[in-house]
Amino acid sequence: METQNITLLSFKIQDDLFAVDALQVDHILELPPNITAVPNTPHYMKGIINLHGNIIPVADMRLIMDKEVQDKRSDASIIVLNPSNIQDARIGILVDVVEEVIETKKEALKETITEGKKGLIEHFEGTLVFNEDFVHVINIAHLCEIIEK
Amino acid sequence: MIDKFRAKFVEESTDNVHDLEEALFLLEKDMDNKELIERIFRAMHSLKGGGAMFGFNHLSEFTHHLETIFDWVRTNKLKVTTDLITLTFSAIDQIKFLLKTGDLSAADDLKAQQAFIQRLQAFLSEGGSTGTSAASAAQTEADPEESDEKTYLISFIPQKELLQNGTNPLYLLDDIHALGQALTLAFTHKVPSLDLIDAEANYCLWQILVSTSESINEIKDVFIFVEDECELHIDQVAGHNILQDKDVLEKAEKAVKNSTLLTVEDFKQESQAAAASVAPQTEERKKAAIKEHKISSIRVSSHKIDELVTLVSELVTLQAQLSLYAENTQDATMLSMSENVQKLSRQLRENAFDISLIPLQSELMRFQRLVRDLSKDQGKDIDFIIEGGDLELDKNIIENLTDPLLHILRNSIDHGIEVPEDRIKAGKAPKGNILFKAFYSGANVIIEISDDGKGIDAEVIRQKAIAKGLIESDAALTDKEVLDLIFVSGFSTREVVSGVSGRGVGMDVVKRKLANIRGEVSIESEKGKGTLISITLPMTLSIIDGLLVGVGESQYVIPISAIDKLYALQPEQLKQSFNQVVVIDNEQHPYIDLRKVFKASEEAEREQLQMIMVKAEDRLSGLLVDAVIGEYQTVVKPLGRYLKKQEILSGASIMGDGTIALVIDTTRLLQKQKNRK
Amino acid sequence: MLTEIKNQFYQDTLETLISIQEVLPETPLEGETARNMVERIFTVSHQVSGTGPMLGFDNSSLLSKKLERTFYEIRSGKRTLTAQLLTQTQRTIQNLLEVLQKEQGE
Numbered sequence: 001m002e003t004q005n006i007t008l009l010s011f012k013i014q015d016d017l018f019a020v021d022a023l024q025v026d027h028i029l030e031l032p033p034n035i036t037a038v039p040n041t042p043h044y045m046k047g048i049i050n051l052h053g054n055i056i057p058v059a060d061m062r063l064i065m066d067k068e069v070q071d072k073r074s075d076a077s078i079i080v081l082n083p084s085n086i087q088d089a090r091i092g093i094l095v096d097v098v099e100e101v102i103e104t105k106k107e108a109l110k111e112t113i114t115e116g117k118k119g120l121i122e123h124f125e126g127t128l129v130f131n132e133d134f135v136h137v138i139n140i141a142h143l144c145e146i147i148e149k
Numbered sequence: 150m151i152d153k154f155r156a157k158f159v160e161e162s163t164d165n166v167h168d169l170e171e172a173l174f175l176l177e178k179d180m181d182n183k184e185l186i187e188r189i190f191r192a193m194h195s196l197k198g199g200g201a202m203f204g205f206n207h208l209s210e211f212t213h214h215l216e217t218i219f220d221w222v223r224t225n226k227l228k229v230t231t232d233l234i235t236l237t238f239s240a241i242d243q244i245k246f247l248l249k250t251g252d253l254s255a256a257d258d259l260k261a262q263q264a265f266i267q268r269l270q271a272f273l274s275e276g277g278s279t280g281t282s283a284a285s286a287a288q289t290e291a292d293p294e295e296s297d298e299k300t301y302l303i304s305f306i307p308q309k310e311l312l313q314n315g316t317n318p319l320y321l322l323d324d325i326h327a328l329g330q331a332l333t334l335a336f337t338h339k340v341p342s343l344d345l346i347d348a349e350a351n352y353c354l355w356q357i358l359v360s361t362s363e364s365i366n367e368i369k370d371v372f373i374f375v376e377d378e379c380e381l382h383i384d385q386v387a388g389h390n391i392l393q394d395k396d397v398l399e400k401a402e403k404a405v406k407n408s409t410l411l412t413v414e415d416f417k418q419e420s421q422a423a424a425a426s427v428a429p430q431t432e433e434r435k436k437a438a439i440k441e442h443k444i445s446s447i448r449v450s451s452h453k454i455d456e457l458v459t460l461v462s463e464l465v466t467l468q469a470q471l472s473l474y475a476e477n478t479q480d481a482t483m484l485s486m487s488e489n490v491q492k493l494s495r496q497l498r499e500n501a502f503d504i505s506l507i508p509l510q511s512e513l514m515r516f517q518r519l520v521r522d523l524s525k526d527q528g529k530d531i532d533f534i535i536e537g538g539d540l541e542l543d544k545n546i547i548e549n550l551t552d553p554l555l556h557i558l559r560n561s562i563d564h565g566i567e568v569p570e571d572r573i574k575a576g577k578a579p580k581g582n583i584l585f586k587a588f589y590s591g592a593n594v595i596i597e598i599s600d601d602g603k604g605i606d607a608e609v610i611r612q613k614a615i616a617k618g619l620i621e622s623d624a625a626l627t628d629k630e631v632l633d634l635i636f637v638s639g640f641s642t643r644e645v646v647s648g649v650s651g652r653g654v655g656m657d658v659v660k661r662k663l664a665n666i667r668g669e670v671s672i673e674s675e676k677g678k679g680t681l682i683s684i685t686l687p688m689t690l691s692i693i694d695g696l697l698v699g700v701g702e703s704q705y706v707i708p709i710s711a712i713d714k715l716y717a718l719q720p721e722q723l724k725q726s727f728n729q730v731v732v733i734d735n736e737q738h739p740y741i742d743l744r745k746v747f748k749a750s751e752e753a754e755r756e757q758l759q760m761i762m763v764k765a766e767d768r769l770s771g772l773l774v775d776a777v778i779g780e781y782q783t784v785v786k787p788l789g790r791y792l793k794k795q796e797i798l799s800g801a802s803i804m805g806d807g808t809i810a811l812v813i814d815t816t817r818l819l820q821k822q823k824n825r826k
Numbered sequence: 827m828l829t830e831i832k833n834q835f836y837q838d839t840l841e842t843l844i845s846i847q848e849v850l851p852e853t854p855l856e857g858e859t860a861r862n863m864v865e866r867i868f869t870v871s872h873q874v875s876g877t878g879p880m881l882g883f884d885n886s887s888l889l890s891k892k893l894e895r896t897f898y899e900i901r902s903g904k905r906t907l908t909a910q911l912l913t914q915t916q917r918t919i920q921n922l923l924e925v926l927q928k929e930q931g932e
Contacts, residue, residue, distance in 0.1 A: 036801070036809040037703065038792060039747040048788070048801055050809055055786045055801045089790055147791050320917055324910070363910075370910040374892045374918045496848070 004106040008128070010135050011079065011095040014067050017135045018095075019102065019128070020081065024140050026090060027051065027080040028098055044120075045147075046094055049078070056080060058092035059147050066119035070096070083140050091147060102130055112136055120146050158203040159248050165192050166244055170514050173237055174521075180229040189237075190219045194297075196244065207262060208247040214269040215240050221273065236272060238521070240265070298329065300387040301368060302411060303357040307379040309350040316375055322355065324371045329361030330392050334401055338408035356411055358401065360390035386416035454505045454544075461494070461501040462784050466803060468494045469781065473806055495782060506541035509587055512551050513538050516558055520583060523562045530569055530580045531562065537587035542594060546686060550596075550668070553659040557598050557682050558583070560656075565602030565680055575677065577601065590685075590765070590816035593799060599681040605674040607631045614640060632672050636660040669793075695783050695802065697810060698761065699776040701749025704810040706783060706802050711815040713762040713769060715777065720755050723773075731760070731771065738762065740771035741822050743813075746797070765816040768823070772815075785812050797821060832881045836930045840923065842870045847919050854907050864907060867915065868897040874922070886926045893918055 008019035009028075035047040035058055044063035048055050058078055062069050078092040109126030118124075118136075125137040169192040176185045193216040200209030215237070221227035243265055253259050303325065307318060325331050333355055340352040359368070368383055391397050397416070404411045468490055475487035513535055520533040542550070566572075566581035573579055586597045607628040614620045614634045634640055638657035656672075663670050663684060674680040695706035716733055723731060730737050740760060743749075760771040785800040792798075799814035846866055855863065871893035878887030893915065899905040 034808060036811070038788070038795065038798070038811065039703075039749075040795070041792065045791070048792075048809055050803050050807055055788060055803075055809065057789060057791045059791075086790075091791060144791075316921060317917075324913060367908065367910050370908055371914060373896055373911065374889075374914055377892065 006104055006106050006109075008102045008104065008135070008137060009079065010099040010102055010130070011061075011077075012097040012099055013062050013065055013095060014070075017099065017130075017133050018061075019135045019137045020079070020140055020143075021137075022101055024081055024084050025079055026082040027078075029078040029080065029092070031076040031078060031094070049092060051080065051092075054090070056090055056092050057147075058094055060094045062094070062096065064093075064120050064143075064146065081140055081144075083144050085141065086144060089144055091144065093143070102128070102135070104128060104130075109137060155203045155205075155251075158199050158205070162196055162199060162248055165196055166241060166248070167511075167514055168192050169196075169244075170238075170241055170518065173234060173241070174514075174517055176229060177231070177234050183223075186219065186223050186229070190216065190223050193219060198297075200247075205247065205251060207252045208244065211240075211243060211247060211262065211266060214266050214273075215244075218269060218273055227273075233272075235525075236268070238518075240269070297362045298360050298390050299362075299385050300358060300360045300389065300391045300416075301365065302382075302384050302386045302413060302416065303359065303368065304354075304382040304410060305357065305372070305379060306354040306381070307351050307375070309347070309352070311351040311375065311378045312349055316378070318351070318353070318355070318375075321371055321375065322357065325357050325359050325368070328363050328367065328371075329359055330390060331357055331359040331361075332392055332398075332401060333357045334405050334411070336405065336408060336410065354410075356404070358386075358392060358397070358411075360392050384413045386413055391416070449504075454501075457501050458505055461498045464494050465498055465782055466784055469783070469804065470806075473804075491782070498782070505543055507544050507547060508539050508541050509547065510538045512547060512554075513585075515551070516554065516585065519555060519558055520562060523559065524566070527562065528568055529562065529566050531566055531583055532580055533583050533585065535585045538585075540587045540589070540594065542686070546668075549662060550684075550686070553662045553670075553684070554596070554598070556655065556659050558585075561598060561600045561602065561680070565600040565604075567603050571603075575603070590814070593814065593816075594686045596684045596686065597681060598684075599679060601679040604676045604678050604680055605632060605635075605672075606676045607674075610634055629673075632674055635672060636670070695781055695812065696761070697778040697781050697804075698743075698759070698774040699778055700743045700747055700774050703747065703749065704778065704804070704808070705743070705747075705774070706781070706785075706810045706812045707761060707763065707772065707815060708812070709780065711763045711765060713764050716760040716762070716771070718758050718760050718773075720758065723758075733760075738769075738771045740773055741818065742773040744773070744775070746818070763815045763819070765819045768819050770819050770822065772813075772818075783810075783812075832930075835877060835881055836883075836926065839870065839874055839926060842866075843919055843923055843926075846870065847916065847923075850912065850916055850919070852912065853909050854912060860907065864897055864900050867893060867919075868901050871897060874926075883926060883929050886922060886929055889918065889922050889925055893922070 007022040009022040009025050010017055010019040012018075029049075029051070032049055035049055037047040038045065038057075044060050046058040046060045048057050050056075060069065075097040076094060077098045078094055079098065080090060080092045083089045083091075108128055110128070112124040112127040121138065121143070123139070123142065125139045128135045128137060169189060172185045172188045172192065176182060176189065179185065193212050197209050197212040197216055200206070200212060218227065218233070218237075222229060222233070227233070243262070247253070247262075250258075253262055305318075305321070311318060322333055326333070334357070336354045336356070337352070339354065340346070346352075361368075365383055365385065369381075372379070372381055400411065400415055404415075468487075472487050472491060475483045478484075517533060517535075520531055523529075524531040561583050566583065567575065567577075569579035572581060581600065581602060583598065583600045586599070588595055611620070611626070611631050611634075614631070614637075615622045615624075617640060619634060619637060619640060620626065635656045636659075638661075640657065660670050663686075668684055668686045670682065670684050672680065672682050694709040696709055696712060698705050698707060716738075718731065718733075722733075729741070730739050732738070738760070755775060759774050759777045761774060761777070762769055762771050781802075781804070783802040783804070785802055787800050788795055788798060797814055797818040798811050799817075800812045802810050802812050804810055846863075850863070854860065871890045874883070874890035875887045875894050878884070878890060896905065896911070896915075900907050900911075905911075
């Protein structure tokens with residue numbers, strides 16, 4: 001059987017490493033000075049930003065995962081996802097640090113065993129051991145579903 | 150070439166048929182309306198004439214018989230009855246068929262066509278005709294070639310002063326040419342020698358021969374604003390088009406050469422001679438007819454329009470940046486230039502959007518037909534009322550809207566409205582009502598279809614949903630939540646529908662189709678009382694004129710179209726207010742504090758605030774804001790799927806400096822406020 | 827003072843005419859919108875033909891009188907606003923604009 005290559009983009013929330021499918025990443029942005037807050041939305045919804053004339057909502061990944069937000073972090077970035085099988089569903093996720101692009105094989109993904117709850121995220125695509133760290137791979141469709149609720 | 154004409158004819162005739170149907174619907178409600186009868190007769194007449202011209206011979210023959218019927222109606226030999234209207238409706242279907250297929254060749258079709266014609270003839274002979282009618286009917290038949298075109302001789306002799314008021318006589322000549330086939334003769338013999346010429350004076354005079362089906366008054370209207378400065382004679386010289394007649398052309402040429410104006414007498418013989426040779430003119434008449442119709446509009450591919458709209462949107466955004474920059478420079482030239490660009494882009498944008506909009510009306514005919522046909526089939530009596538049919542929507546939206554709407558209407562008729570006996574038993578009027586209502590709500594368009602039928606029994610839906618395994622048998626759902634199950638895929642299958650007293654045929658499909666155009670659908674129903682289905686659509690008018698206001702730290706846009714008045718308020722006035730009502734000039738105004746609505750921090754003391762009176766569906770309410778920043782044209786962008794629960798915001802707008810302001814849906818805001826009370 | 831009034835009159839008239847021109851449809855409207863349109867054209871033409879001569883807009887006034895007369899007839903139901911009339915009105919308003927500008931010296 002032919003092995004399937006996958007490309008992942010990893011990022012950090014506090015000290016934990018996570019990753020998403022890099023092919024569904026549209027942009028990586030530095031945290032802009034102003035995110036326009038939208039009133040009466042769930043607490044993790046940071047607001048909306050202007051990306052080349054388009055309105056993109058931004059969700060704070062740290063709040064989705066029930067982590068503390070350390071405001072002082074200057075590396076915070078927004079990863080704009082463009083889910084491949086959902087229409088008009090671009091969304092920015094706010095993370096502490098964007099780490100790197102990982103090329104790997106699908107077989108390298110092992111079943112995820114999470115210590116403790118990861119906030120609103122109920123399951124992961126799998127976990128990869130990379131440079132002796134665990135990288136949990138987030139299923140983008142699942143993430144979008146959570147945010148859309 | 151002729152194919153192109155035929156295509157054009159089909160296109161135009163489709164409009165004609167459309168008009169015919171519309172008039173027929175109106176006639177059904179107002180059977181004595183002479184104007185409508187005329188309109189129907191005229192539509193049939195042009196179908197007949199055009200059909201013959203473009204080789205739709207069967208169509209022409211068929212319409213001829215129909216026309217005869219309406220000629221009788223028009224001359225009071227026949228009364229308008231429901232039978233007549235029903236017959237005409239089915240005849241229209243035949244016309245549509247003939248337009249689509251052209252002349253018939255299949256034996257079955259030909260037979261059906263003959264049978265139909267016999268039906269029409271039988272209707273005439275049985276119909277309450279008076280003694281003299283047979284003779285006059287024969288006359289109508291005998292003279293089918295009677296042309297509605299007439300040739301006029303126009304003598305237009307302006308005074309010298311004509312040009313002084315800016316009148317351009319060439320425009321007037323153009324307008325005459327637009328009425329039909331025309332031949333203009335220019336007489337220049339009064340032009341003096343060069344040294345005597347007054348550059349501002351007019352020395353020319355014209356004679357125009359025009360063949361048109363328009364009335365003499367229409368021709369007079371062309372000259373209405375110059376009649377003081379000219380001598381004008383308009384005379385009919387023939388009862389048909391004589392412009393192909395060699396004799397006539399020769400005479401015209403001679404007249405110009407000799408500088409002698411044509412007179413009515415010159416045409417006395419021609420008109421008789423030409424009457425004998427109608428045939429060679431038909432080709433010309435074709436051209437004339439087509440020219441007439443093509444002037445007022447052109448067809449453009451919708452793709453090009455989409456592109457135009459996109460470009461205009463970009464221009465508006467750029468223009469906002471320009472104004473901001475100009476303001477910062479405080480350079481007078483720059484400012485005035487930017488102002489001009491703003492004016493232009495506003496006009497451009499209005500134009501561009503106007504082009505891409507079509508009125509809902511264009512589709513409503515199909516709905517009326519559906520209601521009429523289905524209700525007749527099922528023995529139901531339904532009054533179908535349309536409100537807001539003139540509302541305009543983006544072409545793309547309308548295209549995707551038709552199917553879902555037809556579906557919803559069909560459900561209303563099939564499962565909603567009861568047969569008259571059942572209605573009487575239920576204590577209702579025997580005639581059911583379906584109301585189709587379209588209206589603007591903030592940046593949205595809402596279409597509501599309501600009926601006063603038997604409604605939906607939530608309990609039945611609940612049972613079916615349990616049986617289908619969609620919900621647990623002990624699920625605690627409100628009636629509204631239960632009704633929403635209708636939209637869940639897997640709920641509505643044939644089997645379910647036959648058992649359920651309510652609607653359900655593919656409502657999940659309706660929902661999905663509407664979602665494609667970013668539309669949302671919701672349902673309300675009360676058992677025994679009726680059902681309301683409401684569709685919310687985005688308006689394509691994605692650029693609006695808005696008032697930018699500050700609330701707390703954020704900026705919001707309020708559509709200018711919703712604003713009635715602005716008041717400046719002192720905080721003390723609010724402190725005295727009671728029950729969210731403030732008194733200004735002895736008048737009570739209810740208000741909504743946007744700081745509260747948007748949970749803005751209420752710490753900052755407000756020195757002065759503004760109240761913006763907005764209106765929505767007959768209600769007027771004030772919106773309290775901290776500051777009014779200014780008026781902007783702005784592109785409204787959708788908030789997208791993740792923020793769709795934001796009912797009171799219709800979108801977001803990117804300002805000149807790249808920041809974002811949220812756009813308030815005033816209608817929803819006021820509605821929400823009302824519901825809370 | 828007179829120049830000021832004249833300028834004001836000129837500006838206002840220009841604006842009104844242009845705004846009418848922008849919304850003047852190609853085909854006759856019906857109902858309330860149509861009545862409003864007729865009323866607007868009548869009012870502005872009435873103003874120009876009345877006030878115009880006083881301020882030196884003689885030719886504009888002459889031209890405007892024609893509009894006034896025609897739209898008076900439409901307004902009182904003696905004439906119907908046909909597509910042809912609309913075309914001619916459009917033309918005449920354009921003329922009027924040009925004549926006004928000429929008389930204002932622009």
